[in-house]
Amino acid sequence: MTALSQTRHKELRPVRWWLIAVAAMIVAMVLVGGATRLTESGLSIVEWKPVTGAIPPLDESHWIAAFEAYKQIPQYRELNSGMTLHEFKTIFWWEWSHRLLGRVIGVVFLLPFLWFLWRGVLTSELKKRLWVIFGLGGLQGAVGWWMVASGLTKRVEVSQYRLAAHLMLALIIFAAIVWTLRRLSDRAPVLAASRLRVTSWVLLGLTFLQIYFGALVAGLRAGRVFNTWPEIDGALIPSASRLFFEEPWWRNMFDNTLTVQFQHRMTAYVLFALAIWHVIDAIRARAGNAVVNGALWLAASIAVQAALGILTLLHQVPIDLALTHQAVAIVVLTLAILQVERMKPRGAALTERQLDLAVGKAA
Template sequence: MSSKRSIFEEVSDEQKQEAVQPGLIDRGRGGARRGIRLWLMALFALVVAMIVVGGLTRLTDSGLSITEWRPVTGAIPPMSEADWQAEFDKYKQIDQWRIQNQWMELDDFKEIYWWEWGHRQLGRFIGLVWAVGFAGFLIARQIPAGWTGRLLLPGILGGVQGAVGWWMVASGVTQGEGMTSVASYRLAVHLGLAFVILGFLAWYIFMLRREERDLIQARRAKEARLSSLSTGLMHFAFLQILIGALVAGIDAGRSYTDWPLIGGQLLPPDAAVLEPMWRNFFESPGLVQFIHRCVGYLLFAFGVFVWLRGRGSAHPQTRFAFNAAFAALSVQVVLGVFTVLYGAPWQIAILHQLLAVGVWVLILRARFLSLYPIATSLRGA
């Protein structure tokens, strides 16, 4: 018969209860979340650099200097004077050289060639960084549950972006059609897809910063009204980005340099002179710039409304996110006016494009925090 034990007797190590196991939410949710987040941040920075280099390539009229799409062999630039001359001869066959650049010598051609080659090379490097990272995390089985498809998506979109890039360039590689630049609507698709990729990367970075159970709990406290408004603001900003690409594609930002009037009047002169009528919405510099201005005013007005609503959030970090998004939007509007007044010099134009990235990401951040608010204790508040 076992002896009685005191209720104050310490339980032996063998009789200690097992440690409490994590809940079902945490099971199978492992993986290198921090490592994947750093990898995505690197991809994000590279895509931003790609947008900037792409903008500079356009501003220097370099995009049509390489007249062929060679995804693999095109990574090797001309290695001899004969190779350079062969590339220059191909360029001389297209309308841009015949109409606009007959003054060019071989050394001038090399300058624009290097811009386009660097742009394409950066795209290849981004694809390599994605492929190596994805394969590495997949082989090491460090991808959290439910994230394989998400991490595959940027790579698929990147491949589509490469094809869209050539589709865009092909519109300007013409003979006898009078084209001296790429089609503006194709440029809009190309830039728009870059912002879509950037948006997915930013969203995944936001999500990976917090644990899965934290996100599930936070989703229960989402602010539905703010989520809807920020979603609308996100789509509105994306529309303005696309229209901005149309402006850039035909250099419409340099067509009228007065503000708030345009060409000295409320409506741009000669806004609808092209036939058929629909071409004016893509190719008439005055009309395209006018539309960009009007959409900018409406976007800013809606941004004020969303910002005022965002200030009423119960969560301090959400309020700060909406403040930051509205501040960036306000600066972007002012910078847009300066871009017009100074005739869109490349320094201001590229800053305007770069700030568009900032506005886009900050709106996404505000939307994310309205969906997944960060709870703050009363003492912290």
């Protein structure tokens, strides 16, 4: 590495720590969002005020007004009609904390980003990536309200479709930050057989799909039924008449609690089997310690996640197990991203030549 490159990497160190902080805050927000869902607190704030909504009720009259607004929606009338003001405050604080954390993440991302732009620290490639991430963050706020709005008029809970979209967008943003962080490193690329790269991409895609199915399970509360394993509805594979009784058939994959839970289970089995195969293939191909260890860690995390999923199901979704299950899902996703990235050629990364040119322009 040249002297100019060393200077450039030193300048990028604050960028790395900033992105790590944002990624950590996104993880925290996903977990707070999970707790908000599990405590059925997500509809406690019936307005979307991006700026003034950061201020909670400050006196008793404001609390009463917020509670009265909540009383107008179906969830209160059909599920919580005996709720006290004290109980309302509990669910209010969960939703308010979730929204506040989203606002804080926006500020923590935007202000340093503008500072780095002004200082000329960022390359053109990095600027593009970060602007896309910022745009996705703004979209996520709108998707969050779109999700909440689905439960304010006719439903007593939010739409499982919109809940899944909200979670997936959060994790896409998280994945983009993790990927960007890895591409900022100056490590040498790991040479690996093309089939290993393909398998790693399939594992990443299946991980996203499995998390999406998990979000549908959560949105439908499908984890609170069929609380047996390995059988489901009294069989290893339920009858087609039970899995696909809704018309058209594909709606069962999103609306039928049995089908949604079954496909979540089956995808877990496929994901675990493929992860084990990836480990064996990496060892047989002599892919190197980085790839083999990455495959081992990924398979181990999937095994832990599967065990947590089974325990969560058997115990009928206690909050502590459910949140741990959600947290480990993020660990699995992170390890899947890292496994893909470590085998990807670095042509699109910030090469030493690009760094030198950027420093020369700044000088």
